[in-house]
Amino acid sequence: MTRVLSCIQPTGDVHLGNYLGALRNWVAGQHDKDVFHGVVDLHALTVTDRPGVVGQATLELAAVLFAVGLDPDVATVFVQSHVVEHSVLGWIMECQVSFGELSRMTQFKDKSAKREHDFVSAGLFTYPALQAADILLYDTDEVPVGDDQRQHIEITRDIAIRFNHRFGDTFVVPRAVLPKAGARVMDLQDPTAKMSKSAGSDAGLVYLLDDPAVIVKKFKRAVTDSDSEVRFDREAKPGVSNLLEILAACTGDTADALASRYSQYGPLKADTGEAVVELLRPIQTRYGQLMTDRGELQALLRKGAAKATAVAATTLERAKHNLGMLPG
Ligand code: TRP
Numbered sequence: 001m002t003r004v005l006s007c008i009q010p011t012g013d014v015h016l017g018n019y020l021g022a023l024r025n026w027v028a029g030q031h032d033k034d035v036f037h038g039v040v041d042l043h044a045l046t047v048t049d050r051p052g053v054v055g056q057a058t059l060e061l062a063a064v065l066f067a068v069g070l071d072p073d074v075a076t077v078f079v080q081s082h083v084v085e086h087s088v089l090g091w092i093m094e095c096q097v098s099f100g101e102l103s104r105m106t107q108f109k110d111k112s113a114k115r116e117h118d119f120v121s122a123g124l125f126t127y128p129a130l131q132a133a134d135i136l137l138y139d140t141d142e143v144p145v146g147d148d149q150r151q152h153i154e155i156t157r158d159i160a161i162r163f164n165h166r167f168g169d170t171f172v173v174p175r176a177v178l179p180k181a182g183a184r185v186m187d188l189q190d191p192t193a194k195m196s197k198s199a200g201s202d203a204g205l206v207y208l209l210d211d212p213a214v215i216v217k218k219f220k221r222a223v224t225d226s227d228s229e230v231r232f233d234r235e236a237k238p239g240v241s242n243l244l245e246i247l248a249a250c251t252g253d254t255a256d257a258l259a260s261r262y263s264q265y266g267p268l269k270a271d272t273g274e275a276v277v278e279l280l281r282p283i284q285t286r287y288g289q290l291m292t293d294r295g296e297l298q299a300l301l302r303k304g305a306a307k308a309t310a311v312a313a314t315t316l317e318r319a320k321h322n323l324g325m326l327p328g
Contacts (some may be wrong), residue, residue, distance in 0.1 A: 002034065002141045002142060003034045003036070003138060004034065004142045004143070005038065005142075006035070006038075006143070007039075007040045007060065007080070007134055007135065008038070008045050009039075009040050009041075009043050009289075010054060010058040011044050011047070011057065011197075013060075015205050015206060015225065016185055016206040016207075017185035017251045018250045018277065020246070021182040022063070023064075023183055024068065025182050027069040027070055030074045030298070031068060034197075035075045035185065036075070036076045036078070036311075037065060037070060037077045037139050038078055038134060039058050039077075039080065041054050041078045041080050041081050042080045042081050042086060044074075046121050046124045047124065059118040059297065063287050063291055064141050064154075066300060067075050067284075067286040072151070072300045072304060072326065076225070076304050076307045077300070078301065078303075078307070080236065082250065082302075082309075083309050083312050084306035085133075085309065085312035085313055085315070085316045086130065086134060086312070087130075089136065089316050090126075090129055092133070092323070093130070093136075096162060096163050099201070100127070100139050101155060102128060107128075108127065112125075113261075128144040129151050129153050130156050131156065132156040132160070135174050136171045137312040137315045138308070138311050139315060141175070141282060142177045143174050143176050143177065144177050145176050146179070153176035157173050157175075160172070161173055163322050170318055170322045171319070175299075182249070183246065183248070183249035185246060188203070188204040188223065189203050190204055191202030191237050204223075205218075206219075208283060208287075209287060215217060215276055215277050216270070216273040216274065219270070219273030220273065222269055223239045224239040224265045225239045228264065232256050234284070242258075243268055244258050245276055247272040248270075250275035250278070269295075
């Protein structure tokens with residue numbers, strides 16, 4: 001079966017755009033392919049400078065992944081640092097990639113420029129080597145990523161091909177695939193921009209764990225368009241179209257069909273808010289249960305780590321053997 005790896009960093013809270021755009025498809029797709037989902041806390045360390053933050057964020061993100069419906073008996077959900085093979089193969093990857101190649105990574109250039117007055121760790125620079133290890137450890141066939149990660153998948157392929165050439169066939173060469181398109185959720189205050197945790201303010205972001213009253217209020221205050229016609233037209237009416245697309249994602253109707261049922265913005269905003277509250281209600285309930293039963297959550301993660309380790313340890317052994325390292 002095709003092996004698929006998706007990873008997400010435990011930085012920032014999960015919002016409706018993440019859920020409708022990606023996580024919901026992860027859940028829907030978990031039976032079709034052999035899916036691995038990593039919470040990549042080692043990657044988050046590249047920009048972490050306060051104690052206690054990463055662990056809590058990792059726990060919360062893991063709880064969200066199970067709460068939205070990833071089934072621990074089907075999907076392999078694990079925390080990167082629980083599978084020590086990532087760090088070991090990460091180092092080996094650092095020795096297979098050149099300084100020049102890493103210097104050309106646009107994400108490093110962007111992130112280090114943004115941290116102008118902040119500490120720029122060496123980890124931020126070697127980050128793609130660790131990402132290559134994440135991918136190659138699982139004999140991954142497909143990595144669903146957006147455009148911002150294409151270059152990291154390309155370098156992973158280059159490293160795998162180079163390693164296989166130097167040391168003999170060791171790694172599956174992965175390919176980047178476009179994630180199945182979910183709903184395109186825009187910022188409620190700036191409907192021309194994607195809902196994103198890097199937005200200037202929280203007012204246009206709906207978090208998965210927002211209180212129902214807060215969700216309703218955020219939708220009531222959503223920016224709409226200057227005339228008062230309810231019509232699905234992303235170009236001319238970005239605000240209303242965003243509401244229609246979100247409502248459509250909740251109800252399963254098409255945005256156009258929904259548009260014909262409204263003649264005013266007010267009821268559309270109210271209904272969309274309510275629909276989102278109902279969509280998130282079971283997720284929030286399950287999340288609450290998991291966070292109050294840490295034992296269960298930890299057990300689920302141990303199970304994921306064991307499944308991941310079984311694959312990762314075999315691959316790492318193969319790499320060390322082919323490198324000709326001295327067995328311990
Ligand atoms: N770099 C990715 C991001 O910022 C996260 C990531 C780490 C990842 N390891 C990965 C993505 C492996 C896909 C596969 O989104």
